[in-house]
Amino acid sequence: MKNILFVESSPRKEKSITSDVCQKVIRNLQIGGDYIVDHVDLWDVELPPMNGDTLDAKYAIFSGQELTAQQQASWFALTEHIDRFAAADLVIIAAPTWIWGIPYVLKHYIDVVTQPQLTFNWTPEDGFTSLLKPRNAVLVTSSGGDYTLGSGNEDEDFVIKYLKLWLKTCMGCELKMINMTLSAAGEEELQKSYVQADEKIDEICNLMNSVEALI
Numbered sequence: 001m002k003n004i005l006f007v008e009s010s011p012r013k014e015k016s017i018t019s020d021v022c023q024k025v026i027r028n029l030q031i032g033g034d035y036i037v038d039h040v041d042l043w044d045v046e047l048p049p050m051n052g053d054t055l056d057a058k059y060a061i062f063s064g065q066e067l068t069a070q071q072q073a074s075w076f077a078l079t080e081h082i083d084r085f086a087a088a089d090l091v092i093i094a095a096p097t098w099i100w101g102i103p104y105v106l107k108h109y110i111d112v113v114t115q116p117q118l119t120f121n122w123t124p125e126d127g128f129t130s131l132l133k134p135r136n137a138v139l140v141t142s143s144g145g146d147y148t149l150g151s152g153n154e155d156e157d158f159v160i161k162y163l164k165l166w167l168k169t170c171m172g173c174e175l176k177m178i179n180m181t182l183s184a185a186g187e188e189e190l191q192k193s194y195v196q197a198d199e200k201i202d203e204i205c206n207l208m209n210s211v212e213a214l215i
């Protein structure tokens with residue numbers, strides 16, 4: 001049995017392209033393997049606010065101080081999400097482009113689960129090292145335009161580059177990408193993206209369900 005963590009950041013539910021493609025990946029994986037899914041719907045989950053209390057808790061822990069009741073509650077909520085991420089053999093993330101970047105709920109999630117000494121370390125000698133076990137991640141993006149490599153709009157991409165950097169550097173993930181581009185350019189362009197996505201899904205499922213899949 002392998003654990004999938006599915007992080008959904010579009011609020012559009014069954015109309016969402018990113019959620020739809022992620023669910024296709026999960027359904028196809030489940031045909032060839034034994035998976036359980038931990039679904040984090042970022043529009044339906046309570047994330048601890050990254051406010052003064054939570055940050056005070058973080059610095060109190062690092063300096064070995066006692067936490068207040070409020071700080072303890074915030075820190076517990078935060079580590080629960082880190083534990084869910086850490087338990088995943090495969091992470092699947094649905095990330096539409098919003099104003100050249102990611103939806104704010106996904107940024108909130110990243111700020112919650114990415115913690116020095118828990119998920120990663122940084123030293124001047126070695127830079128960033130992930131403290132989590134290595135694992136695969138499937139990142140499904142979607143945008144009205146096209147910001148992928150070779151599009152000519154790479155400078156406007158604050159989704160793919162950012163999520164790649166985060167997943168590889170801080171979370172120990174080996175990344176597979178599915179980019180659903182030009183969703184605003186009409187049905188024909190969208191269908192082209194779906195055809196390419198289907199090929200990628202087959203590739204990803206064959207890889208994940210092979211013996212050496214889990215790194």
Ligand SMILES: Cc1cc2nc3c(=O)[nH]c(=O)nc-3n(C[C@H](O)[C@H](O)[C@H](O)COP(=O)(O)O)c2cc1C
Pocket residue numbers: 010011012015016017018019095096097098099100101142143144145146183184
């Ligand atoms: C709030 C908001 C902001 C958006 N900003 C952009 C943008 O900057 N660039 C772009 O190409 N598309 C933008 N879009 C379009 C979405 O990225 C596109 O419709 C995507 O396919 C939505 O994915 P989803 O169906 O999973 O929600 C935006 C959509 C919304 C709702």
